[in-house]
Amino acid sequence: MANGEARNRLVGEMAKIGIRPVIDGRRGGIRESLEAVTMEMAQGVAKLLSAKLRHSNGLPVECVVADTCIGGVAEAAQAAAKFERAGVGVSITVTPSWCYPLETIDAHRAMPKAIWGFNGTERPGAVYLAAANSAHNQKGLPVFSVYGRDVQDMGDSSIPADVEEQLLRFAKAGLAVATMRGKSYLSLGSVSMGIAGCIADETFFQRYLGMRNEYVDMTEFVRRMNLGIYDPEEYERALAWTKTNCKEGRDVNPPELQRTAEQKAVDWETVVKMTLIARDLMIGNPKLAELGYGEEALGRNAIAAGFQGQRMWTDYFPNGDFMEAMLTSSFDWNGIREPYVLSTENDTLNAVTMLMGHLLTDAAQIFADVRTYWSPDAVKRVTGHTLEGAAQHGLIHLTNSGPAALDGTGLQRKDGAPAMKPFWDIAEAEASACLAATEWCPAVDFFRGGGFSTDYQTAGGMPVTMARLNLVDGLGPVLQLAEGYTAELPQDVHDVLDARTNETWPTTWFVPRLTGSGVFRDVYSVMHAWGSNHCALSYGHVGAELITLAAMLRIPVNMHNVDEARIFRPSAWKAFGTADLEGADFRACEKYGPLY
Ligand SMILES: C[C@H](O)[C@@H](O)[C@@H](O)C(=O)CO
Numbered sequence: 001m002a003n004g005e006a007r008n009r010l011v012g013e014m015a016k017i018g019i020r021p022v023i024d025g026r027r028g029g030i031r032e033s034l035e036a037v038t039m040e041m042a043q044g045v046a047k048l049l050s051a052k053l054r055h056s057n058g059l060p061v062e063c064v065v066a067d068t069c070i071g072g073v074a075e076a077a078q079a080a081a082k083f084e085r086a087g088v089g090v091s092i093t094v095t096p097s098w099c100y101p102l103e104t105i106d107a108h109r110a111m112p113k114a115i116w117g118f119n120g121t122e123r124p125g126a127v128y129l130a131a132a133n134s135a136h137n138q139k140g141l142p143v144f145s146v147y148g149r150d151v152q153d154m155g156d157s158s159i160p161a162d163v164e165e166q167l168l169r170f171a172k173a174g175l176a177v178a179t180m181r182g183k184s185y186l187s188l189g190s191v192s193m194g195i196a197g198c199i200a201d202e203t204f205f206q207r208y209l210g211m212r213n214e215y216v217d218m219t220e221f222v223r224r225m226n227l228g229i230y231d232p233e234e235y236e237r238a239l240a241w242t243k244t245n246c247k248e249g250r251d252v253n254p255p256e257l258q259r260t261a262e263q264k265a266v267d268w269e270t271v272v273k274m275t276l277i278a279r280d281l282m283i284g285n286p287k288l289a290e291l292g293y294g295e296e297a298l299g300r301n302a303i304a305a306g307f308q309g310q311r312m313w314t315d316y317f318p319n320g321d322f323m324e325a326m327l328t329s330s331f332d333w334n335g336i337r338e339p340y341v342l343s344t345e346n347d348t349l350n351a352v353t354m355l356m357g358h359l360l361t362d363a364a365q366i367f368a369d370v371r372t373y374w375s376p377d378a379v380k381r382v383t384g385h386t387l388e389g390a391a392q393h394g395l396i397h398l399t400n401s402g403p404a405a406l407d408g409t410g411l412q413r414k415d416g417a418p419a420m421k422p423f424w425d426i427a428e429a430e431a432s433a434c435l436a437a438t439e440w441c442p443a444v445d446f447f448r449g450g451g452f453s454t455d456y457q458t459a460g461g462m463p464v465t466m467a468r469l470n471l472v473d474g475l476g477p478v479l480q481l482a483e484g485y486t487a488e489l490p491q492d493v494h495d496v497l498d499a500r501t502n503e504t505w506p507t508t509w510f511v512p513r514l515t516g517s518g519v520f521r522d523v524y525s526v527m528h529a530w531g532s533n534h535c536a537l538s539y540g541h542v543g544a545e546l547i548t549l550a551a552m553l554r555i556p557v558n559m560h561n562v563d564e565a566r567i568f569r570p571s572a573w574k575a576f577g578t579a580d581l582e583g584a585d586f587r588a589c590e591k592y593g594p595l596y
């Protein structure tokens, strides 16, 4: 199932990027003099984006260029019709010259839009850009405005680095918007232990993300296990692979609570079956049709899902830790493949955050409980150790209650440093290293039905972004994020802190990058400002990418530590204020309302 085959079972074409070369329509000299250079700009952008971007399932990103330059409304309509037929989900307008804004802009309501106005002065592309921005803004169609800092010569077909950065950030976020649209979120079970994030807020999914909500009761796992509704060949292969590659860790339960070796052997079979079943519920499996289960073969077109687990399932059956960890990882018995988005405790809002992170980085996401702020003083008191280096101002202990993507071990490498990479960049040896660094410890007392938790420590020094989407009554959705680094503690210090929590769970020590102001004045305040019990952790410093995506979806960002220079939102946001960008974001998102 390598190279995105599984994810391609999702119904719906991968969205294309439509490029619109816009031109001054005056014939008899002007238009003719601009045709070649305008079309060349469009082709250049198409070439750049298809060379540098991939869909998260590994497929290449395709660009569609309008058949002609767009000098007026008839050609704008022809381009729109072509884009509609081709499945364009994101539009970029380019021009080196003056053109007629209202006659040439893209008027699609929900399509993320950008305009690159060439910074040259022989023909005024930037004058068009400003006029087109105002046209978009007067008509309530937010647009991202791309404008290079340095003047270029007419006929210079290169794309400056700052323009490239803006185009790529816009396009990747725009594709994320288009990719989630029309897909489903699948709740496997319902609300776990009264956690509000588990409530599937259908209005939010529908109006902000363009997604549907699907529900399957956890009894469906029992039916499929008992009736053998899974691919028997894959099951045998998966079980054998698991026995070889997944090391059982120590059992820390008191003897009277330990499950017997026979029970554990059956538990392993159960958790492997659960993994196949959850995936089939999400995206279907043609093998099930061959077994006579045509309806089950179709799946739920779920680009993201969550498993309630606690408590009704875990009080009786093995927990979902193996299933959640393996599906959210970039590899399993089928080889290296795209990770799935599967949320622990069916926290729908954390799943959406993971989906955003995945579609922006293409890599696996770590699901975590935001467990403990350890101040330097508290660490000193408990362990005698003085925190130093990156951890000197304290640490946030991220540890999910059992599972996390194995990519989170940090044992993949980018330029020699710890990383979580898109599956197509992961080497076999890196996947093996992640597996070897993970132990599967028999579940603790919270989980009466047994199961195996994912025990590892994330390597230190990895740039990561912690994020979370929250829903607030009267306000709607808000996104918070903190860029920072993973940290590593001396093993004996880690062991003391980990043992206080739960030593069978995965640990990531996280240190946010402090800015000296607001909640980023210290580590404690970052922890204290977190809006919920969970977060999603993405590889890299992708706060700017998340901010761009949130603006497209009209979700305000209430907390971040991204430098202002990196923030890229639709041009209209500036009309809501320029001194206080956070306040302007709230006002703009409220004014425009959800995308759908
Ligand atoms: C095992 C416990 O019930 C945990 O699952 C609990 O602390 C949480 O993870 C809450 O998010």
Ligand SMILES: [Mn+2]
Residues within 6 Å of the ligand: 344, 345, 368, 369, 400, 401, 533, 534
């Ligand atoms: Mn939790």
